[in-house]
Amino acid sequence: MEHRVSNQKTKQKACRIVKIGLALLLAGLLSACGEKKEAALIVAGSTSVQPFAEALAEHYMVLHQEIEVDVQGGGSSAGVMSAKTNTADIGMSSRSLKEDELSLWHVEIARDGLAVIVNPKNNVTDLTLQQVRDIYSGTISNWSQLGGKDAKIHIIAREEGSGTRSAFESLVMDKQEISPRAIVQDSNGTVRQLVADDPNAIGFVSLGLVDVTVIALKLDGVAATRENVLNKTYNLSRPFIFITGKEPVGETKKFIDFVLSEEGKKILNDEGLVTFDTGGSQ
Amino acid sequence: MKTTREKLLSLAFFLIALSTLSALAVITLFIFIEGVPVIGKVGFFNFIFGMKWAPSLGYFGIFPMIVGTVLVTLGAAVIGVPVALACSIFLTEFAPKRVRTLVRPAIQLLAGIPSVVYGFWGLTFIVPLIRTYLGGPGLSILAGSIILAIMILPTIISISEVSLLSLPSLYKQGSLALGATHWQTIHSVLIPAAKSGIMAAIILGIGRAIGETMAVIMVLGNAVAMPGSILDPARTLTTNIGIEMGYASGDHQQALFATGIVLLVIIMILNSAAQYIVRKR
Numbered sequence: 290m291e292h293r294v295s296n297q298k299t300k301q302k303a304c305r306i307v308k309i310g311l312a313l314l315l316a317g318l319l320s321a322c323g324e325k326k327e328a329a330l331i332v333a334g335s336t337s338v339q340p341f342a343e344a345l346a347e348h349y350m351v352l353h354q355e356i357e358v359d360v361q362g363g364g365s366s367a368g369v370m371s372a373k374t375n376t377a378d379i380g381m382s383s384r385s386l387k388e389d390e391l392s393l394w395h396v397e398i399a400r401d402g403l404a405v406i407v408n409p410k411n412n413v414t415d416l417t418l419q420q421v422r423d424i425y426s427g428t429i430s431n432w433s434q435l436g437g438k439d440a441k442i443h444i445i446a447r448e449e450g451s452g453t454r455s456a457f458e459s460l461v462m463d464k465q466e467i468s469p470r471a472i473v474q475d476s477n478g479t480v481r482q483l484v485a486d487d488p489n490a491i492g493f494v495s496l497g498l499v500d501v502t503v504i505a506l507k508l509d510g511v512a513a514t515r516e517n518v519l520n521k522t523y524n525l526s527r528p529f530i531f532i533t534g535k536e537p538v539g540e541t542k543k544f545i546d547f548v549l550s551e552e553g554k555k556i557l558n559d560e561g562l563v564t565f566d567t568g569g570s571q
Numbered sequence: 572m573k574t575t576r577e578k579l580l581s582l583a584f585f586l587i588a589l590s591t592l593s594a595l596a597v598i599t600l601f602i603f604i605e606g607v608p609v610i611g612k613v614g615f616f617n618f619i620f621g622m623k624w625a626p627s628l629g630y631f632g633i634f635p636m637i638v639g640t641v642l643v644t645l646g647a648a649v650i651g652v653p654v655a656l657a658c659s660i661f662l663t664e665f666a667p668k669r670v671r672t673l674v675r676p677a678i679q680l681l682a683g684i685p686s687v688v689y690g691f692w693g694l695t696f697i698v699p700l701i702r703t704y705l706g707g708p709g710l711s712i713l714a715g716s717i718i719l720a721i722m723i724l725p726t727i728i729s730i731s732e733v734s735l736l737s738l739p740s741l742y743k744q745g746s747l748a749l750g751a752t753h754w755q756t757i758h759s760v761l762i763p764a765a766k767s768g769i770m771a772a773i774i775l776g777i778g779r780a781i782g783e784t785m786a787v788i789m790v791l792g793n794a795v796a797m798p799g800s801i802l803d804p805a806r807t808l809t810t811n812i813g814i815e816m817g818y819a820s821g822d823h824q825q826a827l828f829a830t831g832i833v834l835l836v837i838i839m840i841l842n843s844a845a846q847y848i849v850r851k852r
Contacts, residue, residue: 336818362818443708448793449626450818466625469796472710472804475788475814486699487708 330540333361334368334381337401337452338529341560342381348556349547356540369393372532378541380532383452384459395532398548399562402496402518403456403525404505406481410488413437415507418524422461424491427468432489445480445492446471453477457493460525477561496526497561518563529562602835606828618829624795626815626823633830635797639712639805640781640837643791646716646801647723647780652773654720655727662728663735664757682725690789693718698790707802710792716801718786723776730775734768735761767848774845778838784809808834 332342339362346358363371365382369390372380386395405421407413413435416424423429424442433439446467447454458467474480480492485502492503496513499505505513508525517523537545547553554564610618613631621632658678662671697717702709742764746756762769792804793814806814812827812834819827 362820441707448814448817450815450820450823452818455627466628469623469625470794470804472708473793473795473806473814475793475817479789482694483708483710487702490708 328355328540329357329359330379330544331359331361331377332379332381332544333363333371333377334532335365335383335452335529336362336450337365337383337456337527338368338381341399341529341557341562344556344560345548345553348552349544352547353543356544358544369532372534375534378533379537379545382530382532383456383527385528386530386532390532393532393534394536395530396545396549397528397530397565399529399554399557399564400518400526401456401529401561402513402515402523402563403453403460403493403527404496404499404513405461405491405493405508405525406484406499406503406505407491408484408486408488409502409504411437411504413506414504415510417509418461421506421508422463422465425457425462425467425471426465427470440489443487443490444468444471445483445490446473447477447480447493448473448475451475453493453495456527457525460527461493495561496563497558515563519565526563599835602828602831605825606830606832609822609825610829610832612822613826618826619833622797624811626819626826629822631822631826631829633808633811633833635795636806636808636811636830637833639791639798640807640809642712642798642801642805643715643719643787643807644777644780646712647719648773648777650716651720651723651776651780652727655724655772655776656731656769658724659728659732659735660757660762662732664753664761678725678728681721686722686783686786687789689718689722690786693786693790701802705802707800708792708804710790710804712791712798712801712803712805714790715787715805715807718790719780719783722783722786723780726779727772727776730772731765731769734765734772737768738764767851771845771849774841774848778841778845781807781834781841782809782838784813788813808837 332346339360342360346360349358350356361377365384368377368380368382369386370380371377372393373390380393382395383401386393405416411432413432416435420429420435424435425444425446427444429435430442431439432442444467447457454467472483474483474492477494477498480494481498481500481503484490484492496505496515496518499513507513508523511517511523513523513525518526531545531548533541533545548557557564609631613621618631618633619637620634621630622634623630623632624635658674662674666674693714697714698709698711700709701707701711701714705713738761742760743756746760747753751760787807788810791806791810793806793810794804795806798805808830811830815823816827
């Protein structure tokens with residue numbers, strides 16, 4: 290008998306939780322309908338650029354209460370397409386534009402560098418791109434094959450669908466698959482944390498997130514630094530591009546100017562990107 | 572007058588009660604609508620028994636994750652169940668009243684700790700221990716099992732304690748009067764008599780372990796390959812959804828819902844088993 294009593298009690302509790310949840314949901318829906326902005330700016334495209342665009346939009350909307358900046362995903366190609374067809378005011382791309390797309394107005398707002406990181410205790414500090422590829426495809430599995438100590442390499446990758454993973458795949462893997470044995474983490478922060486803790490780990494994160502707890506490997510002898518990303522000697526980087534159908538005017542221009550201003554650059558730098566000293570490069 | 576009001580009230584309560592059921596129905600329906608098409612596309616057999624999960628390349632096999640789920644959960648049961656049973660026997664049979672009033676709320680508190688805190692503790696404490704003393708990356712089935720074993724303790728302890736307490740005191744008195752020692756009474760009279768309640772407690776605990784996501788994401792390593800030992804990283808059905816839902820779209824997103832279907836079915840089977848065992852008594 291008593292089981293049933295306690296069972297009922299938990300059911301009642303669950304009941305209450307569901308009800309509170311529904312109430313909150315309704316409240317949320319209602320409040321969302323409350324405010325109306327005068328103008329809306331739609332920014333759509335690459336999911337890699339999306340979080341940075343969202344951070345920019347958030348700051349921009351604090352400064353300009355009258356305007357709503359709506360940031361959407363969809364991927365780089367969708368971003369280019371939506372700028373071309375004017376379904377979005379600004380398209381976002383995290384890959385270089387193809388030849389037939391170069392006629393669109395575009396500006397590189399920043400570059401995202403990718404650092405391959407290892408534990409500070411690891412004496413391997415310089416690898417070739419081919420060696421990194423072999424590690425991640427599973428061909429090389431022991432640090433002794435790379436001049437390190439005799440220990441299994443623990444490879445750490447990001448989850449399927451992550452922009453950082455797809456950047457790593459296109460910049461490093463050259464159509465090869467990342468080994469299914471790789472440990473998968475869902476944020477740059479946890480990858481860095483694991484590499485900092487595990488002497489035999491290797492991982493990749495955005496360049497801006499490299500700190501003293503990990504070592505960024507030299508690739509083909511080139512150090513992973515902001516300078517080398519900017520002068521393009523360090524190859525693991527990709528452009529973050531804003532695209533518009535025609536020369537931007539009005540609210541679109543104001544937002545892009547904000548992104549390229551010192552304030553916008555500071556936001557992007559704080560979020561871990563590499564920005565240009567001279568503003569955007571067209 | 573009063574009767575209409577009472578009727579209205581009971582109707583209102585009925586409708587509110589129905590709303591919780593409808594939440595279940597809506598969620599189930601939604602998961603099935605979203606998930607079934609991709610199972611049809613990939614093929615039921617390829618989905619359940621496929622060895623390769625690479626959504627960007629069109630591979631949707633969740634068998635390694637089913638194995639991961641089973642191994643992690645079994646591990647949690649092997650570690651957690653004996654501890655939980657010993658604890659509930661101690662609380663009902665041996666503990667002085669003072670100790671009991673202290674320990675019982677403490678165990679309830681264990682249930683109140685958010686799972687992300689368990690995960691974080693596991694990541695900073697259990698994982699380095701395993702890495703240092705047993706080898707491997709530390710993020711492993713063993714780490715997941717240890718964390719889950721702790722998390723299912725409150726469920727198993729409180730339900731099996733209730734079932735031990737609900738036994739008629741005649742059982743114990745009779746056994747002692749026949750000359751059995753206290754321990755003999757516990758293991759050959761009380762535990763067999765409370766068997767169904769204890770079984771239900773274990774099954775509900777296992778259900779909790781299977782459904783846990785956050786803590787497991789942090790300590791399990793989430794590799795999609797079939798694990799070779801308990802020191803290898805693995806991925807469970809829940810963590811597959813939890814780790815990939817962020818950017819998933821299209822078939823990939825639907826495949827995650829399909830993972831949810833498999834999970835839902837497993838949990839439904841477990842819960843009905845627990846209900847059945849309790850009712851049978």
